Amino acid sequence: MSGIPWVLHVDLDQFLAAVEVLRRPELAGKPVIVGGRGDPTERAVVSTASYEARAFGVRSGMPLRIAARKVPDAVILPVDREAYLEASDAVMAAVRAQPGAVVQVLGWDEAFVGVESEAPEAYARALQAAVLERTRLHCSVGIGDTLVRAKVATGFGKPAGVYRLTAANWLEVMGARPTKDLWGVGAKVSGRLAKLGIITVAQLAAADPEDLVPEFGPRMGPWYAQLGRGDGSSVVDSTPWVARGHSRETTFQRDLTEPAQVDEAVRELMARVLQDVAKEGRPVVGLTLKVRYAPFTTKTHARKIPETSDRDEILARALELAAEIEPARPIRLLGLRAEMAMPEDAREGHTPTRSGW
């Protein structure tokens, strides 16, 4: 392969809903919502809605109950992780099979692809065709000269399209848009930027990085300024991902009020977390217990622990944390996270998600 280095960002269209439609073709063209256990009377949220459902205002993260109210005749399906993982593996295999492709998987339904090409649009179209042929799934592709520009470009390509965003057209396309449209700027940060008089991407791009330090700190301040310009890394890293930790959490359909219920829930969560940890084969070095009290205040209890793989030892530490829970307050959610020791060769030189941007 020869040519100019490009970053492509591949993103499956309405992934979960599309996988469901594939195995139930009669759902094609209908408003399909995937979330929770598929029961809109339960506490759960929308994972993915088909375009037909989105037309009614349904969005990811919306309570399932609200979504069902917006689209009374929607088909609501439970999340089936195994099925999506299988589909994802097939998609990524098709992507990796593209000539000269360096692939960095970001999630079930998206990946960066580094490639040298004289004709990136043609390459992107060929990639889409290969994914479609192999999986019957449609994807959109963003083309960029940095990771950030490629990622943002994908949004303009949806559905099933290709879009290119480089230093040459970044400000023209993104300049007038609100900062929240950037990857990594959410409601909170865009609000804090607005307090500094920065509303648009163009204004953020023009900001002096040092001026953002007092508000956002020495790393994030300059980082946001760079984000506004679309600048940053263009290195796609195919190094296999090394998980920092594993966590499990559950939202209780009815709030817990008895200490014995909490104790039982912690044991159950810990068992599930330790299954994942055991697969990694690395010892645990820290624990975090997250407690959401009804209705919505969250408290976390974190503890560094002496490195160990002993299940009883880890469980005992988790129960110590659980003892810090305030009694007499109804509990809606419990989460347990185990942080694992990093393998020696991954401690340095590995590109983590954020600094890799």
Place this chain on the structure above:
DNA sequence: TCTGGGGTCCTAGGACCC
């Protein structure tokens, strides 16, 4: 019957050490 579940990384502030 408003608010999932799995991740990552950053920052502030206190404790502690020299």
Place this chain on the structure above:
DNA sequence: TCTGGGGTCCTAGGACCC
């Protein structure tokens, strides 16, 4: 009796992404 200044580690809390 008064109390610097730099550095590191740890905990708690936030923010964001898919």
